[in-house]
Amino acid sequence: MPPQLASYKKLLARAREVALLSSAADALSWDQETNMPPKALPYRAEQLAWLSGQAHRRFTAKKVGELIAECEQHNFAPESDEAANVREWRRLYDRATKVPPRLVEKMERTRAHAREAWRAAREQSRFQLFKPHLDKILSLTRQMADCWGYGQSPYDALVEGYEPGMTAGALRKMFAELRPAIVSILPAAVERAAAVPADLLRGNYPVAAQQAFNRKVAEAIGFDFGAGRIDTTTHPFCSRIGAGDCRLTTRYNPQDFTQSLYGVLHEAGHGLYEQGLAQEHFGTPLGSAVSLGIHESQSRLWENHVGRSAAFWEHWHPVAAEHFPELKKFSPAQITAAVNRVSPSFIRVEADQVTYDLHIVLRFEIELELVEGRLGTADVPAYWNEQFGRLLGLKVTRDADGCLQDIHWAGGAIGYFATYTLGNLNAAQLMRRALQERPELDEELKRGRYQTLRSWLREKIHGQGSRHRAQDLMRLTTGEPTVSLHQIHYLRNKFNG
Amino acid sequence: MPPQLASYKKLLARAREVALLSSAADALSWDQETNMPPKALPYRAEQLAWLSGQAHRRFTAKKVGELIAECEQHNFAPESDEAANVREWRRLYDRATKVPPRLVEKMERTRAHAREAWRAAREQSRFQLFKPHLDKILSLTRQMADCWGYGQSPYDALVEGYEPGMTAGALRKMFAELRPAIVSILPAAVERAAAVPADLLRGNYPVAAQQAFNRKVAEAIGFDFGAGRIDTTTHPFCSRIGAGDCRLTTRYNPQDFTQSLYGVLHEAGHGLYEQGLAQEHFGTPLGSAVSLGIHESQSRLWENHVGRSAAFWEHWHPVAAEHFPELKKFSPAQITAAVNRVSPSFIRVEADQVTYDLHIVLRFEIELELVEGRLGTADVPAYWNEQFGRLLGLKVTRDADGCLQDIHWAGGAIGYFATYTLGNLNAAQLMRRALQERPELDEELKRGRYQTLRSWLREKIHGQGSRHRAQDLMRLTTGEPTVSLHQIHYLRNKFNG
Numbered sequence: 001m002p003p004q005l006a007s008y009k010k011l012l013a014r015a016r017e018v019a020l021l022s023s024a025a026d027a028l029s030w031d032q033e034t035n036m037p038p039k040a041l042p043y044r045a046e047q048l049a050w051l052s053g054q055a056h057r058r059f060t061a062k063k064v065g066e067l068i069a070e071c072e073q074h075n076f077a078p079e080s081d082e083a084a085n086v087r088e089w090r091r092l093y094d095r096a097t098k099v100p101p102r103l104v105e106k107m108e109r110t111r112a113h114a115r116e117a118w119r120a121a122r123e124q125s126r127f128q129l130f131k132p133h134l135d136k137i138l139s140l141t142r143q144m145a146d147c148w149g150y151g152q153s154p155y156d157a158l159v160e161g162y163e164p165g166m167t168a169g170a171l172r173k174m175f176a177e178l179r180p181a182i183v184s185i186l187p188a189a190v191e192r193a194a195a196v197p198a199d200l201l202r203g204n205y206p207v208a209a210q211q212a213f214n215r216k217v218a219e220a221i222g223f224d225f226g227a228g229r230i231d232t233t234t235h236p237f238c239s240r241i242g243a244g245d246c247r248l249t250t251r252y253n254p255q256d257f258t259q260s261l262y263g264v265l266h267e268a269g270h271g272l273y274e275q276g277l278a279q280e281h282f283g284t285p286l287g288s289a290v291s292l293g294i295h296e297s298q299s300r301l302w303e304n305h306v307g308r309s310a311a312f313w314e315h316w317h318p319v320a321a322e323h324f325p326e327l328k329k330f331s332p333a334q335i336t337a338a339v340n341r342v343s344p345s346f347i348r349v350e351a352d353q354v355t356y357d358l359h360i361v362l363r364f365e366i367e368l369e370l371v372e373g374r375l376g377t378a379d380v381p382a383y384w385n386e387q388f389g390r391l392l393g394l395k396v397t398r399d400a401d402g403c404l405q406d407i408h409w410a411g412g413a414i415g416y417f418a419t420y421t422l423g424n425l426n427a428a429q430l431m432r433r434a435l436q437e438r439p440e441l442d443e444e445l446k447r448g449r450y451q452t453l454r455s456w457l458r459e460k461i462h463g464q465g466s467r468h469r470a471q472d473l474m475r476l477t478t479g480e481p482t483v484s485l486h487q488i489h490y491l492r493n494k495f496n497g
Numbered sequence: 498m499p500p501q502l503a504s505y506k507k508l509l510a511r512a513r514e515v516a517l518l519s520s521a522a523d524a525l526s527w528d529q530e531t532n533m534p535p536k537a538l539p540y541r542a543e544q545l546a547w548l549s550g551q552a553h554r555r556f557t558a559k560k561v562g563e564l565i566a567e568c569e570q571h572n573f574a575p576e577s578d579e580a581a582n583v584r585e586w587r588r589l590y591d592r593a594t595k596v597p598p599r600l601v602e603k604m605e606r607t608r609a610h611a612r613e614a615w616r617a618a619r620e621q622s623r624f625q626l627f628k629p630h631l632d633k634i635l636s637l638t639r640q641m642a643d644c645w646g647y648g649q650s651p652y653d654a655l656v657e658g659y660e661p662g663m664t665a666g667a668l669r670k671m672f673a674e675l676r677p678a679i680v681s682i683l684p685a686a687v688e689r690a691a692a693v694p695a696d697l698l699r700g701n702y703p704v705a706a707q708q709a710f711n712r713k714v715a716e717a718i719g720f721d722f723g724a725g726r727i728d729t730t731t732h733p734f735c736s737r738i739g740a741g742d743c744r745l746t747t748r749y750n751p752q753d754f755t756q757s758l759y760g761v762l763h764e765a766g767h768g769l770y771e772q773g774l775a776q777e778h779f780g781t782p783l784g785s786a787v788s789l790g791i792h793e794s795q796s797r798l799w800e801n802h803v804g805r806s807a808a809f810w811e812h813w814h815p816v817a818a819e820h821f822p823e824l825k826k827f828s829p830a831q832i833t834a835a836v837n838r839v840s841p842s843f844i845r846v847e848a849d850q851v852t853y854d855l856h857i858v859l860r861f862e863i864e865l866e867l868v869e870g871r872l873g874t875a876d877v878p879a880y881w882n883e884q885f886g887r888l889l890g891l892k893v894t895r896d897a898d899g900c901l902q903d904i905h906w907a908g909g910a911i912g913y914f915a916t917y918t919l920g921n922l923n924a925a926q927l928m929r930r931a932l933q934e935r936p937e938l939d940e941e942l943k944r945g946r947y948q949t950l951r952s953w954l955r956e957k958i959h960g961q962g963s964r965h966r967a968q969d970l971m972r973l974t975t976g977e978p979t980v981s982l983h984q985i986h987y988l989r990n991k992f993n994g
Contacts, residue, residue, distance in 0.1 A: 020547050023540075023544065024521060024544050024548065027525055027544075028524055028525075031524060031528060035532075035726065036742065037725055037726055037741070038723050039723045039724035039741035040724065040739055040740070040741045040742030041741075042740070043741055044739060046517060047520065047524075050514070050518075051521065224536070225534065227536035227537065228534055229532065229534055241537075242537055242540040242541060242544060243539070244537045244538075244539070244540055245533065245537030245541070
């Protein structure tokens with residue numbers, strides 16, 4: 001056995017050990033959100049810090065860098081499993097080791113305080129309370145970008161942490177096409193929505209009935225309850241806490257079953273990705289999701305392209321009416337119209353499918369201006385409110401409904417928002433391709449049959465893990481990198497067609 | 498600072514790190530029993546093995562032995578925190594290091610197979626399937642006892658693992674008094690039970706109503722739901738998975754609310770002990786339970802001395818009747834009689850308060866005969882069936898209802914059963930003392946007020962952790978070591994009085 005192969009084996013063992021520690025921490029975090037009694041918090045924080053610290057230390061050890069270098073010398077065949085893992089280990093190792101521990105710790109402390117300040121600022125709708133923290137976050141973020149290094153813009157180094165290979169330049173081009181297109185689609189979409197009362201579906205939907213119906217839908221699209229579950233939290237999420245263990249959460253509104261239903265479809269979309277990763281590669285890049293923009297494409301595809309389609313309600317209306325007798329009085333078309341109502345609003349997480357990306361366009365532009373130094377933090381509220389008026393035609397009167405609504409910046413996540421829109425673009429692009437390659441899909445979706453679509457996604461996306469870089473994966477699957485075109489066509493067709 | 502003090506600080510830090518790892522494993526084990534989807538099992542086993550292995554390795558390191566020796570040189574004041582921790586660390590370290598890793602691993606493998614074989618043997622009621630595994634377990638257990646060392650009997654080295662300081666000789670004496678006393682109490686107790694139909698309380702008790710009632714009772718006795726919770730499992734247990742986090746489980750029978758109620762009272766008794774341990778000493782002997790026999794005394798005290806008393810139903814009958822309207826037709830006295838029905842039966846975990854300890858007497862005698870070499874494993878069924886007939890007057894016709902009913906031996910736990918009876922003896926002895934020292938208790942228990950009793954137990958038992966050895970703790974609290982006398986008086990008074 002050549003020495004390089006021994007190095008690879010050692011790296012593999014180390015990666016699996018790190019995954020074991022991280023997944024144990026993920027399991028404890030899941031428990032914290034779902035089950036943990038409040039007085040357990042301080043000790044749970046200690047357990048999590050120890051586990052994450054150990055995982056970090058074991059992955060960033062000098063020895064790991066040496067083993068990666070040895071593997072790089074070996075020149076594995078470009079298409080081999082080994083080459084893909086080594087490529088990703090290198091990227092992750094560099095990213096984890098290029099920032100000095102002192103700076104990482106400073107950022108950790110700053111984030112903790114910034115989140116507290118953000119909560120208070122949002123509650124009182126006073127941006128001034130948050131501004132000094134945003135200044136610190138921004139300054140540290142820039143220092144970290146300098147450590148990581150970048151080509152054109154420090155933003156490139158930031159988005160790389162969420163969407164490897166993506167750049168400010170590429171995003172700017174996508175958003176430049178997307179922004180005017182959505183603005184042009186919006187008026188007719190809003191006009192059409194006027195025909196549907198906003199509270200059409202408002203009614204009495206017992207939580208137990210919602211749970212039973214959601215489970216049926218999740219099972220139908222292929223979420224494996226033998227390797228997962230659904231629990232209740234205020235902020236829904238999907239977390240894979242080990243091989244064969246992927247857990248979703250949702251929240252229930254007894255007056256509105258669509259909140260939990262679309263929440264479950266969204267999270268189950270993430271869950272299908274996680275369950276479709278190659279189990280034998282768990283803990284290595286080949287068994288891990290490739291990027292947030294690809295991950296979000298899976299949740300959006302099932303939530304919107306499948307779940308908010310006319311075909312969906314054609315099939316599911318009778319089943320839903322069994323669980324919710326109130327729905328008997330509506331036609332499938334009425335329900336479809338109600339769950340696709342377009343109406344500009346202040347809060348991103350409540351936005352409809354058309355306006356959603358305008359919320360992201362705004363955040364992306366502000367982040368870019370901040371990071372590249374053309375906008376001062378003091379000017380964020382004014383900039384936000386002005387642009388929001390232009391994009392959505394609404395006047396922001398409270399920062400809590402404007403630039404203070406999201407926790408991301410307080411958590412140090414600058415460069416993250418763009419991946420939400422990448423998810424939407426990728427979803428439209430992948431769904432279009434799936435319909436081209438599997439013409440039977442049109443008919444199957446009307447009959448509530450999802451296996452062809454799921455298998456296609458599993459083959460093309462889920463099972464690939466991080467074998468290819470995200471944009472290479474898009475090219476291999478759809479023939480082109482992520483573009484705005486298909487999302488624009490999709491929205492125009494659906495909301496203006 | 499003298500060097501010994503530095504050694505102590507190092508030991509303290511190591512102990513806390515080991516506790517952090519063990520408690521993370523405990524949290525994952527709790528999740529495995531309550532929430533985990535089935536396909537997650539293989540990876541969860543890997544996570545648990547890693548965490549337990551690391552905890553073991555970090556505690557058994559040679560350095561730890563050196564630090565303990567340095568602390569022992571220091572001669573801490575006998576009553577000091579340090580002296581108690583060092584004494585217990587020594588005991589735990591010796592116990593963990595005296596058995597060679599090879600033997601530990603062999604036992605682990607043997608246990609895993611023995612449990613499988615036991616399940617099959619019990620299902621088919623064929624002792625022969627289990628016998629070869631019991632032989633191996635017994636042989637390895639004896640080898641481990643030789644490694645640990647003992648005074649009179651190899652059994653001493655085994656019981657030491659569950660009840661430090663206890664010996665075969667002391668137990669033999671207790672059981673020699675207990676056995677004939679119970680046998681003499683039994684006939685009149687059975688006769689009295691004949692007046693109460695076995696299915697008196699059988700009815701329709703929705704699980705949600707049981708959960709609500711159980712929660713009220715658990716809150717009333719002082720279980721802190723801000724630092725704990727109750728979930729559902731087939732086999733009820735109590736597990737402290739971190740500071741401020743103690744979780745109980747129970748099971749529900751919709752025809753019989755008493756199963757979950759007394760299950761919760763039992764586990765909450767364990768839980769009050771865990772919640773009453775000094776939080777600031779978490780992860781050290783001073784913050785840990787002292788022995789299984791003391792632990793079980795807390796569960797038995799709340800389950801039986803409180804929960805199965807006439808005073809309990811005097812107070813709780815109206816509340817219970819709100820949750821379970823069917824109970825309105827009974828008087829508190831009728832319910833009390835029904836939950837105290839004495840009737841010899843085959844299965845230990847279903848036994849009443851009088852016959853329960855006879856089940857343990859039998860197991861203790863068999864274990865002693867096996868370990869001391871006077872009984873061969875082939876003769877266990879015949880010995881069991883003959884003694885069972887003498888003690889309980891029932892003829893065992895299936896080994897599944899006899900010597901195959903418990904998993905303990907298959908799990909390598911020989912010397913464990915005695916702690917159940919120690920729990921009963923300690924409970925009677927502690928309760929008697931509490932009533933002497935707090936005469937107001939009699940009246941308070943009738944009014945459903947439990948704070949005096951809980952505070953007394955917290956002061957005398959819970960808050961002490963492992964400051965004193967178990968028998969020293971009994972002496973300090975009750976003036977004598979564990980004896981059979983008080984349990985005998987209690988049973989005679991309650992069931993023949």
